Amino acid sequence: MRNIFVFWFAFLFLPIENKAQSFSIIPQPVSIEQQDGSFSFSPQIKIVFDKDEAVNANYLNSYLAKYYLVRPLIQPNIKKYIALRLLSSKQKSFSPDEYFLTITPDSIVITGTDAGIFYGIQTLLQLMPIESKMQFDIPCLTIHDYPRFSWRGMHLDCSRHLFSVEFIKKYIDMMAYYKMNTFHWHLTDDQGWRIEIKQYPKLTEIGSRRKETIVAKNFDPYIGDKTPYDGFYNQEQIKEIVKYASQRHVNIVPEIEMPGHSQAAIAAYPELACYGMSYDVLTKWGVSDVVLCPTPEVIQFYENILDEVMALFPGEYIHVGGDEVPDEHWEKSTQVPALMKQLGLTTYPQVEAYFINTIEKYLILKGKKMIGWDEILDGGVSSNASIMSWRGTEGGIAAAKHGNYAVMTPGDYCYFDHCQSKNSMEPLCIGGFLPLEKVYNYEPIASELNPDQANYILGAQANVWTEYLSTTDQIEYMVFPRMIALSEVVWSQKSNKEWWNFVGRIQNQFELMEFRKINYRVPEPEIQLRPLEENKFTLGISSLKQNSDFYYTIDGSVPTSASTKYSESIVIALTANQKIRAIAITKTGKKSIVVETVNN
Numbered sequence: 001m002r003n004i005f006v007f008w009f010a011f012l013f014l015p016i017e018n019k020a021q022s023f024s025i026i027p028q029p030v031s032i033e034q035q036d037g038s039f040s041f042s043p044q045i046k047i048v049f050d051k052d053e054a055v056n057a058n059y060l061n062s063y064l065a066k067y068y069l070v071r072p073l074i075q076p077n078i079k080k081y082i083a084l085r086l087l088s089s090k091q092k093s094f095s096p097d098e099y100f101l102t103i104t105p106d107s108i109v110i111t112g113t114d115a116g117i118f119y120g121i122q123t124l125l126q127l128m129p130i131e132s133k134m135q136f137d138i139p140c141l142t143i144h145d146y147p148r149f150s151w152r153g154m155h156l157d158c159s160r161h162l163f164s165v166e167f168i169k170k171y172i173d174m175m176a177y178y179k180m181n182t183f184h185w186h187l188t189d190d191q192g193w194r195i196e197i198k199q200y201p202k203l204t205e206i207g208s209r210r211k212e213t214i215v216a217k218n219f220d221p222y223i224g225d226k227t228p229y230d231g232f233y234n235q236e237q238i239k240e241i242v243k244y245a246s247q248r249h250v251n252i253v254p255e256i257e258m259p260g261h262s263q264a265a266i267a268a269y270p271e272l273a274c275y276g277m278s279y280d281v282l283t284k285w286g287v288s289d290v291v292l293c294p295t296p297e298v299i300q301f302y303e304n305i306l307d308e309v310m311a312l313f314p315g316e317y318i319h320v321g322g323d324e325v326p327d328e329h330w331e332k333s334t335q336v337p338a339l340m341k342q343l344g345l346t347t348y349p350q351v352e353a354y355f356i357n358t359i360e361k362y363l364i365l366k367g368k369k370m371i372g373w374d375e376i377l378d379g380g381v382s383s384n385a386s387i388m389s390w391r392g393t394e395g396g397i398a399a400a401k402h403g404n405y406a407v408m409t410p411g412d413y414c415y416f417d418h419c420q421s422k423n424s425m426e427p428l429c430i431g432g433f434l435p436l437e438k439v440y441n442y443e444p445i446a447s448e449l450n451p452d453q454a455n456y457i458l459g460a461q462a463n464v465w466t467e468y469l470s471t472t473d474q475i476e477y478m479v480f481p482r483m484i485a486l487s488e489v490v491w492s493q494k495s496n497k498e499w500w501n502f503v504g505r506i507q508n509q510f511e512l513m514e515f516r517k518i519n520y521r522v523p524e525p526e527i528q529l530r531p532l533e534e535n536k537f538t539l540g541i542s543s544l545k546q547n548s549d550f551y552y553t554i555d556g557s558v559p560t561s562a563s564t565k566y567s568e569s570i571v572i573a574l575t576a577n578q579k580i581r582a583i584a585i586t587k588t589g590k591k592s593i594v595v596e597t598v599n600n
């Protein structure tokens with residue numbers, strides 16, 4: 001009970017109106033100074049830009065046209081203008097994502113590198129009204145900003161379930177809006193191979209199709225939905241997405257899983273395995289025993305796949321998976337014991353290391369860098385490999401101490417497939433418990449690391465595994481608002497981060513998501529009952545989101561907008577074991593889950 005009160009009173013004193021918060025920029029910039037006056041947007045606005053900045057200028061132009069019906073003229077030196085100006089490094093040296101945004105009554109000037117200017121534009125967009133207007137003012141400000149980390153990642157598992165090109169673009173747009181810059185695209189797994197590889201057409205002809213999908217968590221007894229599931233991205237679609245992302249300064253890191261999580265590839269080409277005859281694309285979730293055989297032929301096959309992958313993705317990193325590799329089939333095979341003898345290997349993690357390290361040499365030869373899940377540390381890894389720390393933070397800490405770069409994605413803080421509440425009304429999720437505040441308070445630099453070692457932490461990333469997420473509405477529900485919290489973990493200076501300040505600033509983002517029809521999770525109400533005398537209480541209802549209506553019932557029924565509306569704290573009587581249930585409903589009718597408290 002005590003905690004609930006603390007929470008409630010914290011709300012009453014929320015300093016929403018203080019200066020920094022009233023701008024509601026997320027992630028919080030390094031510094032903001034407000035000056036007197038404002039700049040007026042009107043349909044007569046002009047954008048002028050250095051010639052290298054055409055992509056950014058066009059981006060801003062089409063954004064204004066789409067959301068504000070403002071159609072800027074792009075031409076030089078008119079009195080009222082938004083100027084996008086790239087200061088060359090000769091004039092001043094900028095770090096890669098750094099920018100200055102200066103708003104005066106006469107002009108808006110954004111300076112920085114190409115990426116920095118893009119981020120300056122994102123900040124500018126967040127200063128604009130949420131509703132579509134043709135004329136509006138924004139305050140005169142000077143903002144100087146740069147990120148804390150270079151890897152600001154979001155992952156999406158498109159193997160377990162596939163999402164349209166259109167949705168991937170929306171995902172990238174939302175990432176960019178919060179200055180996230182790395183999209184980790186999980187394209188292959190046991191349940192589906194989703195990237196066209198021209199040299200091996202069966203990978204998609206066979207590997208992208210599963211007979212059916214397990215229904216919810218019906219593992220034992222197994223229940224399937226008897227509905228075939230298939231689909232993949234062809235190379236043209238991938239090129240289109242890569243280009244779209246690059247215009248938004250989002251780098252795509254493709255993941256091709258090996259040697260585990262490869263049953264879909266093995267279903268297509270059974271010779272990739274070394275135990276058993278033939279396998280189907282997996283229809284249930286979990287870790288499959290069906291893994292790649294670590295022979296030179298299979299490694300060659302994967303190098304050929306990677307040739308096509310590298311041609312599609314211009315970024316420096318290729319993700320090779322490497323997680324969860326059961327060794328049963330290796331043990332039972334004839335090839336692996338022979339290979340171990342030949343190479344003098346004594347453990348299965350060393351066998352995996354042989355596979356992964358051979359692939360890494362190939363990637364390096366082609367000018368790429370390899371990243372893999374933290375299991376790749378287990379059998380010995382080269383000093384060039386980067387690690388994604390998912391089984392907690394230990395992998396990342398070990399990597400950094402060892403001089404390997406690491407991206408922090410620990411399950412307890414960064415797994416957006418984990419549930420957002422412990423409430424039984426929460427939609428189906430894999431398990432775990434990762435509420436917004438826990439994401440917000442995640443610190444990627446573990447206390448075990450000294451400043452030199454900390455330099456090896458590239459940043460952090462949220463992973464969105466889709467075993468239990470088959471629709472885009474479900475993805476949005478899991479990602480928002482948690483990605484907004486993560487953006488501040490990876491971008492903002494530690495000293496500029498404060499939870500209640502963030503709660504004040506996120507209000508605007510809730511309204512934006514409402515307006516842009518993003519299916520975010522509406523924060524559930526908190527019911528506070530303060531005992532007055534026996535069975536009499538002061539009832540208070542509040543939530544992280546202001547500007548929603550709360551409705552409640554005391555007869556056990558599910559509250560709806562027809563139930564009693566809560567307006568201010570009141571005194572209510574509840575008999576022993578009587579339930580009070582509440583719901584939050586936003587102005588556009590979006591509902592939170594129902595919460596309840598029992599008088600006991």
Ligand code: TNX
Pocket residue numbers: 323324373390415417430465466467
């Ligand atoms: C573990 S994270 C996996 C994924 C699952 C996920 C579910 C990782 C490297 N492997 O294959 O989808 O758990 O949370």
